[in-house]
Amino acid sequence: MSEGPFSSRYRLITVGAVVLVFVAAFENLAVTTVMPTISAELDGAALYAVAFAAPLAASVVGMVAAGLWCDRTGPRTPLLLSVALFAAGLIVAGTSVSMELVVAGRLVQGLGSGATTVALYVIVARVFPPVLQPRIFGLFAAAWVVPSLVGPFLAGVVGETLGWRWVFLGVVAIIVPAATLLRPALRLLRQNGAPDTAGADRPRIDGWRIAWSIVLAGSVLGLSVSTELEGALVYVIAAAALVVALIALRTLLPRGALRALPGLPSVVSTRLLLAGGFFAAEVYLPYLFTESYGLGAAAAGLALTASGIAWGAVSLTQGRFADRIPARVSLRIGSTLVVLAIGVVLLAAALHLPIGVVIAGWAVSGAGMGLAYPRLSVLTLANSTPANQGFNSSALNIADSSGPAMSLAIAGILFQAFGPTAGADAGAGAGAGGSGFVAVFVLALTVAVAAFVVAPRATRAADDAADAAAEGPTAKRP
Structure with a gap:
């Protein structure tokens, strides 16, 4: 029987990595909860x-x-320094006086x-055998989703009892x-030594890639800021920022990514x-519920909770049965479920579907993401060598960030252009959700x-190789 991620050999590594992912996710959500308090205390509305x-x-x-x-x-x-930077940032924020x-x-x-x-992805590639990697990434996905269920509540409790500073400082202790x-x-990595990075896959010019990452960061910020502008300037700034972002991505992603070459x-x-489509819909779904269905904030969050539970549960399940379900099947079913779920949300905005149908439909989107997301992580490592595992892992995570950032910025522009309740009564349960919501969900x-x-x-590429092997050496080739 093969070893699992919690066997004696891997237990500490698995727990440590999953906790780090959990902490990063928790902090991301917790700060959202306490930031209004921070802004009020430090007079920081402008920032x-x-x-x-x-x-x-x-x-x-x-x-x-x-x-x-x-x-x-x-x-x-890189792992030790990055954890130190994360902790240092928390300490600075938690002790801030402005x-x-x-x-x-x-x-x-x-x-x-x-x-x-990124460092954790590379550790997974070099420490865990390929058969265990789907289970590890399933655990990572669950560790990212679970905080969405408990993070805001715990952050609120900590903020009200101990003060907002401990939302930052308390995490350092973990x-x-x-x-x-x-x-x-x-x-283990020290004993094995550094990888041989000589060869064609070695990054060409480190400084240029870092410079392009700064350009990408600036363009993403520009896209976000553009939604706060007025008039034609919105479209000018957004278009320029989008073009610059795509140029930067061309350098930071694997060659051919923007053309979707195979592999x-x-x-x-x-x-x-997938991230761009999913999060563009999810961010506006609670807004649709409050504006068009008259729900309160807590009730509007039920759809996100249902989706989060489905995402975490399916991520863990697919990890255990990854050897029985081909990656192409997981990606096909996962992406299909996300498309169907967003279609339900679009119909809800246009036709005012029953609230139960919409919540159940959005839970399906979480199942789709749980199927597809961990497999994409595994495929990234399967297509990598020790010489480019870091670059490829960073590219996947950049796609994770830039996809939603770009789609949300465009969604914000569409929402402002068409209006949240244009063509619909703004009252609770008034009918269609308005052309602004429809435009966002169409996007x-x-x-x-x-x-x-x-x-x-x-x-x-992997499917073609498997087919070639199955045909045997005597099979005809085109």
């Missing part, structure tokens, strides 16, 4: 949006830097968070023990499109359909 955008932008730079560093020396030192210092802490925190994720659990993995390029582009559906179309190309 409220920046406090959220800063770590997102900085994480892109951290991902690229960690990926390049891992490819050159292995993930040991909103400017909170933003500075969030910047450092974002650098560390993005770099930590990070250090979690990082120490990875010591067996770090010792690794399509793995990354599928992730970008989300279009992006998700693109992911559905590209997904089969992600496994095409």
